[in-house]
Each structure stands twice: as structure tokens, then as C-alpha cells.
Amino acid sequence: MSTYWPWWAGAVGLALVTINYTLVTDRSFGVSSAWDRVLHWRRERRLERMEEEFTDDQALVEALAAATAEHFGTGAGAPAAPQAPYQVPYGESQPPPPDVERTPDETASVTGAGPAPLFTQAALLVSVFLGGLIAAFTSGRFQIRYDMGPGFRDLVTADPLTMVVLLFLGGVLVGFGTRLAGGCSSGHGLNGCGRLRPVSIVATAVFFGTAVGVSFLLWKVI
Amino acid sequence: MRTRGAVLLANIITGLALGYVVTNIGFGDYAELNRMFTFQDLRMFLAFAGAVALIVCVFALLRVRRTPGRIHAGVVPGAVLFGTGWAISGGCPAIPIVQVASGYLPALVTIVGVVVGIRLCRWAGTRYFHLDRGSCEL
Numbered sequence: 001m002s003t004y005w006p007w008w009a010g011a012v013g014l015a016l017v018t019i020n021y022t023l024v025t026d027r028s029f030g031v032s033s034a035w036d037r038v039l040h041w042r043r044e045r046r047l048e049r050m051e052e053e054f055t056d057d058q059a060l061v062e063a064l065a066a067a068t069a070e071h072f073g074t075g076a077g078a079p080a081a082p083q084a085p086y087q088v089p090y091g092e093s094q095p096p097p098p099d100v101e102r103t104p105d106e107t108a109s110v111t112g113a114g115p116a117p118l119f120t121q122a123a124l125l126v127s128v129f130l131g132g133l134i135a136a137f138t139s140g141r142f143q144i145r146y147d148m149g150p151g152f153r154d155l156v157t158a159d160p161l162t163m164v165v166l167l168f169l170g171g172v173l174v175g176f177g178t179r180l181a182g183g184c185s186s187g188h189g190l191n192g193c194g195r196l197r198p199v200s201i202v203a204t205a206v207f208f209g210t211a212v213g214v215s216f217l218l219w220k221v222i
Numbered sequence: 223m224r225t226r227g228a229v230l231l232a233n234i235i236t237g238l239a240l241g242y243v244v245t246n247i248g249f250g251d252y253a254e255l256n257r258m259f260t261f262q263d264l265r266m267f268l269a270f271a272g273a274v275a276l277i278v279c280v281f282a283l284l285r286v287r288r289t290p291g292r293i294h295a296g297v298v299p300g301a302v303l304f305g306t307g308w309a310i311s312g313g314c315p316a317i318p319i320v321q322v323a324s325g326y327l328p329a330l331v332t333i334v335g336v337v338v339g340i341r342l343c344r345w346a347g348t349r350y351f352h353l354d355r356g357s358c359e360l
Contacts, residue, residue, distance in 0.1 A: 014247075029236055039340055124236060132244070132324060135323075142325050146328065149252050149326065152252040168332070171338070176303055193277075198293060207305035210301065210302045216260055
């Protein structure tokens with residue numbers, strides 16, 4: 001039984017994981033979101049196909065806009081792009097190309113880089129398991145057990161049936177709660193708080209605070 | 223570096239590293255988790271808070287784009303349910319996976335619970351609560 005990492009090593013490790021993912025993919029990752037999408041893979045596949053078709057349409061619209069602008073010039077009065085009439089009133093001096101360019105930026109700022117493809121989310125979950133397995137074996141902590149360890153036995157219950165019921169109910173609360181709140185300790189806690197998103201800070205404060213309260217109850221009262 | 227192959231590779235590396243780091247910090251150990259939540263041992267709490275602080279600094283330096291998110295009606299109730307479940311079962315959605323990987327077989331029950339909870343939320347969400355999340359989910 002070896003000891004766990006000191007706090008600073010853990011902090012650097014968690015930070016590197018999050019920062020690396022963001023820099024490579026320009027996205028946030030969230031384990032509960034990965035679970036959600038993998039569990040609803042049929043619906044997600046349908047959405048991905050729709051998204052691909054939409055991207056094609058968008059590319060067509062942009063190509064038409066560019067061709068029209070080239071043909072008629074980019075003057076103020078020119079009907080430069082199919083989407084222009086509701087964006088650029090006639091007579092306004094602003095030329096249309098910035099409008100054409102701005103649209104993808106706006107889309108990106110609202111949706112991020114779009115959700116990661118579904119199969120990559122399944123790969124994330126499998127990799128978490130493999131990473132845990134490597135850590136357990138290399139640290140010599142791997143041990144097949146039919147209980148949750150002495151901590152759970154002392155603090156919660158020693159009865160196997162009660163343990164199974166509580167683990168199941170706890171799991172349901174975790175699954176339901178993370179999806180209702182829109183994220184978990186990785187999605188809200190690391191990625192969201194790291195970006196200082198107000199919703200993530202509120203969610204993290206509330207789930208951490210609740211867990212503190214319930215843990216004190218388990219420790220002192222029950 | 224935003225191709226599907228790169229995103230897949232990033233997810234595999236992130237998953238491996240996350241599982242490895244989280245296990246070595248001790249998040250899969252119920253006794254350690256309870257000691258963190260009851261402030262008997264600040265080591266894991268500092269690991270988490272330190273990680274957030276580092277991420278905030280690096281993201282600010284690199285000017286990483288902030289994604290919007292509305293504080294919708296589900297955030298606080300959802301976080302309360304999650305916090306309760308985490309304290310009881312010891313699992314946020316990644317933890318039961320690393321618990322099973324460490325040999326804690328009952329954590330498979332927690333995983334089944336998480337699966338049921340997530341499906342229940344999607345089912346209830348489409349029928350009963352119509353939350354305006356203001357953006358894509360995390």
C-alpha cells in the first residue's frame with residue numbers, strides 16, 4: 001500500500017490534463033456529458049448526421065455569397081449575400097465581406113467548436129478505465145474487493161445489501177444531478193471554473209457544499 | 223489540430239491521464255474522499271483547488287475563449303442531488319470507473335446507478351422540465 005500523491009502533484013496533473021485538452025481540441029471535456037452522449041448514442045448519431053448536412057448547406061450559402069460579391073462588386077448597395085437583406089440595410093456604408101466573415105465567429109462563440117464526435121467520447125470513458133488500471137497496478141494498489149473499503153464500511157454501512165442499495169441510489173443521484181446541473185466535477189469543476197463561467201462556479205460551490213454537509217452527517221451523526 | 227483524428231487522440235490521452243492522475247490522488251478511495259469533504263485532510267481539496275487556480279491563470283494568459291452558460295433552473299437542484307450522491311457513493315461520473323479499475327467491484331453498481339440516473343434525467347427533461355440552458359451543455 002503506497003501513499004497517494006502530494007497535493008501539488010495532483011494539482012499539476014489535473015491542470016495539465018485540462019489545459020492540454022483545451023489547447024488541442026479548443027473544447028471543454030466533461031465526463032458526465034460523455035456518459036450522457038454515449039448512453040444516448042442513437043439520438044446523438046442522428047444529430048451528428050443532421051449537423052453534417054447543415055455544414056454542407058452553410059458551405060453552399062457562403063460559396064454563393066462569395067460568388068455574388070465577386071460578380072456584383074462589394075459596394076454598399078450591392079445585394080452581396082443571400083442572408084444580407086436582414087443584416088445590412090441598403091445605404092449603410094459597411095461593406096458586406098465582414099458580415100460574411102463574422103457569421104462563423106458568432107456561431108463559434110455560442111457553441112464552442114461544437115460537441116466532440118461521439119466515438120471520441122466513448123474513447124474517453126474507456127481510457128479513464130485504462131488509466132485507472134495502469135495507476136492501480138503501477139502503484140501496487142490493485143486488489144479485487146467485494147466491498148468499498150474500510151472507509152465506506154465504517155462511515156456508511158457494513159451490510160452488503162444496504163451497500164448495494166446505497167451505491168445504486170447514490171449513482172442515480174449522481175447521474176441525474178450532473179445532467180440536470182449540466183456538468184460534473186470535470187465539466188463544471190475543472191473546465192468551467194477554469195474559464196470562470198458563472199454557472200460552473202455556482203454549480204461547483206453548490207455540489208461541493210452539499211457533499212461537505214452530507215459527509216459531515218455520515219461522519220458525525222449517522 | 224482540430225481534425226477528428228486529433229480530437230480522438232486528445233480524448234484517449236486525456237482519459238488515460240485523467241484516470242491515472244485521479245487514481246493516484248486518491249479520489250477513488252472512499253475514506254480519503256470523506257476526509258476531504260469533512261476537512262480532516264486538505265490534501266485532495268488542495269489538489270482540486272490548486273488545479274483550478276492553475277487552469278484559471280493559464281487560460282487567462284492564453285486568452286482562452288469563455289463559453290457562455292446560463293444559470294438555469296436546473297443548476298442548483300442538480301448540483302444538490304449530485305453533491306448528495308457523491309458523498310454517499312463516493313462517485314462523480316468518472317470515479318466509479320477508476321474504482322472498478324482499482325478492483326472495487328461494487329462500484330459497478332454505482333455505474334449502473336449513474337447510467338439509470340442519466341437516462342432518467344434525459345427522459346424527465348423532455349417531458350417535465352423545459353430548461354433554457356442558453357447554450358449547448360458542457
